[in-house]
Amino acid sequence: MPTPVDPTSTAFLVAENRNMPMHVGGLQLFTKPEGAGKNYISEMYEQMRSVDEIAPLFLKRPRRSLTTAGQYVWEEDDRFDIDHHVRHSALPHPGRVRELLDLCSRLHGTRLAHERPLWEAHVIEGLDDGRVALYTKIHHSLVDGVSAMRLMQSVLSSDPEKRGMGAPWAARPPATRAVQTQAEAQRNLADVPMKAMRTALGISAEAAGLPGALVRTLNRGVRNETSAVSLYAPRTIFNQTITGSRRFAAQNWPVERMRAIGKATGCTINDVVLAMCSGAVRSYLIELGELPDSTLVSMVPVGLNAKQAQVASAEGGNAIGVVMVKLGTDLSDPAARLRSIHESMLEGKRALSSMSPMQILAMSALGMAPAMLTPMLRMQGVIRPPFNLIISNVPGPRTAQYYNGAKLVGMYPLSIPIHGMALNITCTSYDGHMGFGLTGCRRTVPHLQRLLTHLDDELSNLEKAAGA
Template identity: 50%
Template sequence: MPFMPVTDSMFLIGESREHPMHVGGLQLYELPEDAGPDYLSKIYQSLVADEQSVQPLFRRRPRRPVSSLGQWSWTTDNQLDMEYHVRLTALPRPGRVRELLELTSRLHGSLLDRHRPLWEFSLIEGLEGNRFATYSKVHHALMDGVSSLILAARALSTDPDVRDMPPVWAMPPLDKPAKTDDASGGPLELLENLRAATQDVAGVLPAVVKSANTALREQASVLPFQAPRSIFNVQITGARRFAAQRWSLDRIKAIRRATGATLNDVVLAMCSGALRRYLLELGALPDRPLIAMVPVSLRAKQKRSEASGNSVGSILVNLGTHLEDAAERFAQIQDSAQIAKRSLAELSPLQILALSGLIMAPLAFAPIPGFVRMTPPPFNLIISNVPGPPRPLYWNGAKLQGQYPLSIPYDGQALNITITSYADSLQFGLTGCRRNVPHLQRLLGHLEDSLAELEKAVL
């Protein structure tokens, strides 16, 4: 197998018991009308019995032999234990969403076994309201959150009558764009690729200088290490707490239309107001505004959509949490996000990754004792918004009610907020360090209050 790209292997290098490096997804389904008492049991038996359908991507196992000089590579596991990777479990009574989130929190806090392919899938029965759930997790070295959503959507159907649908691990990655006749992959193409890569690398330093000059010139722009200290910027444990809820997409779109903002601007403003309320409640609101790192997908810029690996850049956005007025906070967020996006517009994907690496680099040093305590945070938290399926979907006749993303807190970054869209709603997933982010579920109520406050301010 080939060597692992650095953008993928860094998630293995930085992993420890306190820092699991996998992303996850919680999906809620409504049982079909014709579902019998053994509906989930039959699905489980069919999943564990079909080892032959597992695609090569989900057979990859990491290895680092001495001959590779420490560089990680992938090898193929030809002895998959499907009963290990796929589990059937049940919630304790009364089977509320509260019990589901507690179970999901525990599952998300445990490490994946590096001696096996880095993924797990759980079928969860016993959920009230004639429902069941699935929880899946995959190591970030194998794929990023966008990739996992692409595959998850392709494993579902818009037709409720379709049965015997393949699971995610049986779905092949999306096809790469077809080569033209004059792009044969020969020596000329190799030289051209090397030339383009050399130009990109040469442009990294000017891109850094340009971004710094823009940040110094524009009042609303942000540079790393401008963030204030907060309760989120501490060393974390490996235990997780997860909270999730959905909101009507029409409410968010109404604000977007009234203000001319982007959908992501509205989402960031929701989070800003909620974080302000949450920190005020704890008596821990910094005098200076919180700074969010916002991932930016590079797949469209790269003109390919292969559902594997990592292809994500990042920008820094001023959340304006020091401002009491919701309209002023919203304006601050819009200005900051627009400036950050303009700074990336003329850069190549490689240059964007290089700049993003500078933003994220301090996280690599965070596990060093004393580093988080003695250095200012590069940013306060990560807020990610990932587009999801626009239409209702079904899996073996069961209607998907919601899908909630679970992401990765880091040392110095104890809270991660990830949002995805589905049909007519936005689904918020909040993943935090169990010890250092108290009463995480209260943020859900603050998100509703923040959205209502925005509606009152701009509509």
């Protein structure tokens, strides 16, 4: 029986158009298990498509008509075709990572068909080093980006000898509450931008009327004195109307290198990640002759421990919010940029720590509202953007994971550029490495892969500046 689509998920279905596909994706790289035969990848694909029962989430498709009074409802696809959703692809010669990223870019730029359940998975062979790639995408009306990644991880194991593990879309018994709680704790941090984005699409009088700390922070935001909300981001090439074509670039670096910089400078690993992104974006914009005089601003999800930050929370635990971080792109010295980012993060956290969880979400929504309303009202280039890009850092598994003996050796998220925000950087830590996934509009953000070189250079620059 059809069920109504909740308003927040409806917002993603309505906002979607040819130039703004509203799905999130993920790329995972595996090495074959020892003794794997020449048909291993074909067998892996067959195992993934030969599923006895599909989980309900993966059978849902949206529909609206006169009979639903124009409202979206979820209904089960009674003609579900697994071959449409699970596909086997091969890279052209020479099968480098470059060809893999090109394929993922094309796949990520194609809208999911609304007449079918809103997801796809591609088992990809042809890499010259023999690795297997899996690219998946799922509509944001169904799950957020990190939830999609956790769905993929739910079939992984730390045991390299374990076999018989099913596909992520196969029906399984419900997870235990302990597992669910752990997954929720990991998911919440990167879910903030989308929760805030959804709330920003319909800010209520309740949110707008919240008193006290929120109002004080808003007043400071108007005077450009806080990092909790931004009203002063400069216009950049990232903040304009985008096309539907995508470019995806990905690479990882050892977390230990970032930890050493943080230890030497009194900063967090997340500060170092932001500094890497700041320096890379600065160098990239200088190459294009597009670096503005004032600093770029990034929206960054953060977790606040309620006890440490003295957040007013009846349940304790973690409060989650977003901080508008001044990236210091107007500073030429890597050490100065890192200090600026560290101070900006501290200021934003201090502002959020004086608010309740409800106020934090309202502040996040108010910060997101201009980013969402500007493209909806077709005002790109007319008003200044509230921020220039989103940079998220999501913790992943700390130990090596396996899928039926195949070792997971790389994990990279693909996100959603929107009009007025053509670049999104999402990072995921896994097994001692930090994987950077950069998703951008192919036309608006030219030569996106150059940012990977700049990220590598900036990490070395930070090490030199910190003496790490």
